[in-house]
Amino acid sequence: MALTGLEIYKLLPKTNCKDCGFPTCLAFAMKLSQKQAELSACPHVSEEAKEALSAAAAPPIRLITVGTGDQKIEVGNETVLFRHDKTFFHQPGLMVRVKDNQPLAEVEDLVARVDAFSVERVGMKLRLNGIAVENVSGDANTYATYVEAVRAKTPLPLVLMAKDPTAMKAALAKTNGSRPLLYAADKDNWQAMAELAREHQAPLAVYEPAGLTPLANLVEQVREAGVEDIVLDPGARSPAESLSTLTQLRRLALKKNFRPLGYPYITFPGEGASSEAEEVMLAAQHIAKYGGFIVLDHFDPATAYPLLTLRLNIYTDPQKPIQVEPGLRDINGPKAESPLLVTTNFSLTYFSVSGEVEGSGIPSWLLICDSEGLSVLTAWAAGKFDAEKIAKTVKEFNVGAKLAHQKIVIPGAVSAISGELEEELPGWEIRVGPRE
Amino acid sequence: MPVTVEIPIEKWSGSVRTVTLGATADQGGTRTRTVTVGGETTLPFLHFEGRMPNPPVVGIEIQDHEPVDWAPLLLEVWGAVVKDPAAWAKAAEAKGADLIMLRLRGADSVGNKTTAAQAAETVKKVLGATGLPLIVRGPGQAEQDNELLVAVAEAARGERIALGLCEDKNYATIVAAAQAHNQLVISSTPMDVNLSKQLIILIKDLGLPLDRILMDPTTGALGYGLEYGYSVMERLRLAAFQGDAMTQQPMICFVGEECWRQKESKVGEGVPEEWGDWQKRAITWETVTATSLIHSGADIVILRHPESVKNVKAMIQKLMSQ
Ligand code: B12
Ligand code: SF4
Numbered sequence: 001m002a003l004t005g006l007e008i009y010k011l012l013p014k015t016n017c018k019d020c021g022f023p024t025c026l027a028f029a030m031k032l033s034q035k036q037a038e039l040s041a042c043p044h045v046s047e048e049a050k051e052a053l054s055a056a057a058a059p060p061i062r063l064i065t066v067g068t069g070d071q072k073i074e075v076g077n078e079t080v081l082f083r084h085d086k087t088f089f090h091q092p093g094l095m096v097r098v099k100d101n102q103p104l105a106e107v108e109d110l111v112a113r114v115d116a117f118s119v120e121r122v123g124m125k126l127r128l129n130g131i132a133v134e135n136v137s138g139d140a141n142t143y144a145t146y147v148e149a150v151r152a153k154t155p156l157p158l159v160l161m162a163k164d165p166t167a168m169k170a171a172l173a174k175t176n177g178s179r180p181l182l183y184a185a186d187k188d189n190w191q192a193m194a195e196l197a198r199e200h201q202a203p204l205a206v207y208e209p210a211g212l213t214p215l216a217n218l219v220e221q222v223r224e225a226g227v228e229d230i231v232l233d234p235g236a237r238s239p240a241e242s243l244s245t246l247t248q249l250r251r252l253a254l255k256k257n258f259r260p261l262g263y264p265y266i267t268f269p270g271e272g273a274s275s276e277a278e279e280v281m282l283a284a285q286h287i288a289k290y291g292g293f294i295v296l297d298h299f300d301p302a303t304a305y306p307l308l309t310l311r312l313n314i315y316t317d318p319q320k321p322i323q324v325e326p327g328l329r330d331i332n333g334p335k336a337e338s339p340l341l342v343t344t345n346f347s348l349t350y351f352s353v354s355g356e357v358e359g360s361g362i363p364s365w366l367l368i369c370d371s372e373g374l375s376v377l378t379a380w381a382a383g384k385f386d387a388e389k390i391a392k393t394v395k396e397f398n399v400g401a402k403l404a405h406q407k408i409v410i411p412g413a414v415s416a417i418s419g420e421l422e423e424e425l426p427g428w429e430i431r432v433g434p435r436e
Numbered sequence: 437m438p439v440t441v442e443i444p445i446e447k448w449s450g451s452v453r454t455v456t457l458g459a460t461a462d463q464g465g466t467r468t469r470t471v472t473v474g475g476e477t478t479l480p481f482l483h484f485e486g487r488m489p490n491p492p493v494v495g496i497e498i499q500d501h502e503p504v505d506w507a508p509l510l511l512e513v514w515g516a517v518v519k520d521p522a523a524w525a526k527a528a529e530a531k532g533a534d535l536i537m538l539r540l541r542g543a544d545s546v547g548n549k550t551t552a553a554q555a556a557e558t559v560k561k562v563l564g565a566t567g568l569p570l571i572v573r574g575p576g577q578a579e580q581d582n583e584l585l586v587a588v589a590e591a592a593r594g595e596r597i598a599l600g601l602c603e604d605k606n607y608a609t610i611v612a613a614a615q616a617h618n619q620l621v622i623s624s625t626p627m628d629v630n631l632s633k634q635l636i637i638l639i640k641d642l643g644l645p646l647d648r649i650l651m652d653p654t655t656g657a658l659g660y661g662l663e664y665g666y667s668v669m670e671r672l673r674l675a676a677f678q679g680d681a682m683t684q685q686p687m688i689c690f691v692g693e694e695c696w697r698q699k700e701s702k703v704g705e706g707v708p709e710e711w712g713d714w715q716k717r718a719i720t721w722e723t724v725t726a727t728s729l730i731h732s733g734a735d736i737v738i739l740r741h742p743e744s745v746k747n748v749k750a751m752i753q754k755l756m757s758q
Contacts, residue, residue, distance in 0.1 A: 082674070084667040119710040121659065212441040220439060239754040243731070244484050251444040260439050277747045278754075280720055281727040288666070288731055302712030305700075306658060306720045310728060313663040348660065352699075359706065375661075381626075 003056045005033040011049035012042065019043055060253045060262050064203050064229050066093065066130065066181045066293070067157025073129045075231075075292040076264040081250060087317040092291045093129040094283075094307060095159060096299045097270070099136040100146040107146060108153055110299060115154035119305050122322055122347040126308035132159035132183070132295045135167045144170035151175055159183050159205075159266075159295065165192035172200050181205060181293065183266065184233055185222055187214075194225035202229075205266050209235025212248065216260035223260075230263045231293060237272035239282050246290040264292025276300075280307065287311050321373035322347040328397045329354065334363040336404035341433065342390055343411060344371035344379050365402065369393045376411045387417045391424035409433045445485045448677035452476040452735070453684045454490065455647055457535060457598055457620060458569025464594040464618075468567025471535050473650075473735040474686035479673060480731055481755045491756045492730045493534035494745050495571065495738040497692050498524040500558045501544040507702045509718055510740055521558050522565035531742040532749055535569040538562055539693075540584050542575035550575070555584040556591035563595060571598040571622070571688075571738075578606040589613035598622055598650055604635055611642045622688060624652035627661075627668045629675065633682040640682075650736070651685035657694040658725040665689070666732045673733040689729045692740030695722040723747045730755070 009029035020041040022028040031037035032053075039045060039053055063077040073093040080086045096114050098107045111131055118125045133150050135143040143162060150158065151174055158180035162168045168182060177200070184207035185193035197204035204227050208215040215234055222230060236245035246265055252258040269282035279296065280303045286294045287310050316322060323345045331354060343353045345368045357364050369389055371379035379385035390410070393399075400406065406428045410418060412435035421430045454474040459465030471493055478486025502519045503511070517524040525536050538559065543549050559572060572588050574581030585599050586609065600622030602610050607623070614621045623639055625631040632653055639649055653669050656662045675683040695701050701721050704714035711717055722744040726737045730752065739745050 082667070082670050083663070084671055117710065119708065212443070213439070216439045216441050238757070239751060240481055240483065240757055243481050243755070247479075247482060248443050248484070252441065255444055256442075258441070261441070275750075277720075277723065277743075278750060281723060281747065281751045284724045284727045285731055288728055300712055300716065301710050302714075302716035303720050305711055305717060306724045309659040310662070310724055313659065314666070314728075316663055318663070318667055 003033065003053070005030040007056075008032050008053065011045075011052055013044045013046075015044065017044065055259065060257050061250075062229070062263050063090070064181075064231055064264055064292070066159070066179060066203060068177070068179050069155065071129075071155050071157060072179070073157050078250070078290075079254065081247075081254060083314060084318055087319070088315045091311050091315045092287060093157070093293045094304075094311065095130040095132050095157075095293060095295045096128060097132040097134055097159075097161070097268075097295050097297050098146070098150065099134045100139075100143050101136045104146065104149060108149055111150050111153040114299050115156055117299075117301060117304060119301070119308065121309060121312065122351045123324070124312070126305075126312065128156070128299075128304060128308075130157035130159060132161055133171070135162035135164065135171075138164070140164065140167040140170040143167045144174050147171040148174040151178070157181070159293065163189065165189055165196060168193065168196055172196060172202070175200075177201075179203070181231060181266075183207070183231075185218070187218060190218060190222055191225065194222050194227045197227045197229075198225070203231055204229065205231040205233050207233040207235060212245075212252075212261065216258075219260045219263070232261060232263050232265050233267075234265070237268065239272060239285060242267060242272060242282070243285060243289055246286070250290045265290065266293040266295065267291045268295050268297075270295075270297030276303070283307055284310055288314050323373035324350045324368060326368045326370040326393065328399055328402070329366045329368065330364075331357050331366055332361060332363040334365050336402065338363045338365060338403075339409060340365040340367060340399065340403060340407065341409045342367040342369060342393070344369055344374060344376055344385050346371060346373050346375045346379070349375045365399070367393060367397065367399060367408075376413045380414050380417070385414065387420035387424045390417075390421055394425060394428075407431060411435070443484065446478060446677075448478060448486065450677045450679035450681070450684060452673075452676055452686060453646055455620065455650060455686050457571070457596055459594055459596040463596075465596060466563060466567075467569055467595065469569075470596070471569045476673075476733075478677065479670075480733060483758045488756070490735070491752050492735050492737065494532070494726075494749050494752070495535040495537045495736055496528035496531065496533035496742070496745060497537045497539055497690075497738050497740050498528055498562075499539045499541055500550065500555065501541045503541070504545045506740075507696050507718070509701070509704075509715055510696060513742060522561040525562045525566040525568075528742075529566045529568055532745055533568060535571060535736070536562065536566055537571040537573065537738045539573045540575055540588075542577060542580055550580070550584065552583050552587035556587040559588045559591050559597075563592060569597070570595065571600065573600045573622075576601070578603075581606065582609040585610050586613045589617040589619050592619065593617045596620060600624060600650075601652060602635065602639060604631065604638075607635065607639060608642060611639050611644050614648065615642070615644055620648040620650060622650045622652050623685070625654065627654045627656070627664045629668060629671050629683070632668075632672060633680070636682045636685060646681075646685065649685050650688045651683075652688050652690070655689040655691055655694050655725075655729065657691075657698050658721055658728070659700065660694065660698055662725060662728060666728055669729065669732040669734065686735035687733055688736040688738065689726070689734045691726045691729065691737045692722060692744070693738070695725050696740050719743045719747070727751055
């Protein structure tokens, strides 16, 4: 959270020497708070003040990047508790866990399936974001072999899960600078883990289930050891506990600007659940309520698809429905005699209709009205998909020129406007299509 | 220097009203149990700063006529009972429903219009078959809703059933019937905080006490407007805690109806392979929608598939344990 002018003033030399180009330190501080001046303009400011000021300018929840290249995932930098207050910015990473005591072939097969999984929704490709590899065998070499095998199967970001720094070190030798998330530093191993994180420039998760105060103190120690990219695991596993704890953490960061806990959170819904169905519901909670990296113990398209859809919904900007460009689309290679359908530019509406038409194999023209991203009925109720609008769109895109007929099919949901549309489009035949 | 974390607590001035559905014999009805919802003093399940005296409840939707247009998965799992609302209500009770929602259809499967006498008869049979509290919704067409719900309100005298849906263009008759026969109503508005408040005010102004009104903020299924309902519900809840008296009604979400209309749940063939197993996907669709909405303030979720009921109830139980 930004500092006020007065708070900044307290950090300045207070000599009013004017070297910054402002008459007083206070005037300069005011300009700084309004971001109309740069701190570097004052040649006398102390190192301490510089640090304090740049820390205050940092986001309350640090942005953490895991992985590299196209597949990397960025989490954090959130600014609100409720999506209606603005929007949630960085979708949580959904990852799948494998363990080094499972048969290797099984692990490789699962990783390949997770890597290949992609499901299309409203024109977007929804994908899972990574693999967590856990050291359960207790053996560093075995672990390294598994990590190497997983790395070879997928470019997706990794979470390396090992308590033993030796195992972690062995695994890191196999990840070729691909910036995995290291899980986790705890009260016993944090020094060695911090060292590895620094050496490999990898983000480090900090695990401390004893409470938020011990967690904050452990984070401070890790930070003092030179690690800046941190992810928190407060150890809350059950549905009630994880909701309370993650809410508290998010509030501390956003409302109190509490730096020691200003990082994203990693969760393991499978550990708080007694069945796969419960794991999915808990993962849904973590998507809605502040999870940053969500590590699943099951992978199944039938549950991954709903969770990815939920993530898309929750992270959609409430002010901007997902929309498509208005215009005339050709589907299945239509000719001049092919039918003309009309719909709105709300992505969900457009893709439902275009998908349906494509599936039918019937060559068609699909005209998309600019309804400002509203669905058929919503747009109609808001006056953004009425006879006048449709007629205007028909003219705007010079639709008549492409057709050898003058027939237009409207959605069944707005059958009521067909009369008016006849008036607006003289000579056209208005047909009412099905509702869905 | 060690740091100390102070947990930030929200101190709210308002709370959600409590509403009780159903009446037992000594309360003038015949229900074997009643269901009380509401009473929250903070956002869902935040036990560290407030109270949630009544857990969210799960209702099962049944219909008066065989729902031939329902997804085959649903017809399969319920089997023959879908032809008989009384048997269906009993089966729903056995599947763990906290209450039953009976949806009256405008007509039977061959197109004969549902009459007021039939609706009243069905409600009596359902009340006879189950001891759970009942919600009755009309077909959703103003004229017929009024005709059927008036008869239903009378037939269920003393049972404290909830009647719906009251909408801005059609609420007076339903409210009057509820008032005359000591029933509750559901006030329904399309995903808008102000519209929601306005309709509550209108209903209250007709003289119905606020502890007899449930609020339906309108539900969108996962992938089909879920986030709009989700956020309107969070906003309504925050307004309630800030003391806005007309937003303090318990909320009900018709999750099953919305989810099972969508392609993901309705059809198993000709859909992308990446959608995975049909049944598992469909149940997850309903379960995830319901889970999200109980986290944004739903006090009652109405579901269709017994497996989803089991899942969501288990989740609620865990969320309530402190
Ligand atoms: C989500 C939603 C909203 C969201 C908007 C989402 C959006 N981007 O459009 C919000 C919350 C903003 C909203 C607002 C309003 N809403 Co609204 N909303 C809904 C809701 C729940 C879902 C709509 C949706 O996304 N449908 C999914 C899309 C894919 O459906 P669709 O566009 O209709 O497309 C389908 C068919 O029409 C068909 N189809 C589409 N094109 C074509 C073309 C052809 C040729 C054919 C054959 C078929 C076809 O295929 C598609 C797939 O089945 C519905 C209720 C419901 N459950 O349906 C109410 C609903 C549409 N809203 C309604 C209302 C009244 C409003 C408001 C006016 C309320 C208000 N006063 O604030 C506002 C208006 C908006 C504004 N002023 O900004 C009413 C409309 C009532 C009516 N009959 O007029 C509804 C029906 C709710 C209700 N029961 O009262 N709403
Ligand atoms: S240069 Fe620095 S010390 Fe001098 S007036 Fe400006 S802010 Fe104050």
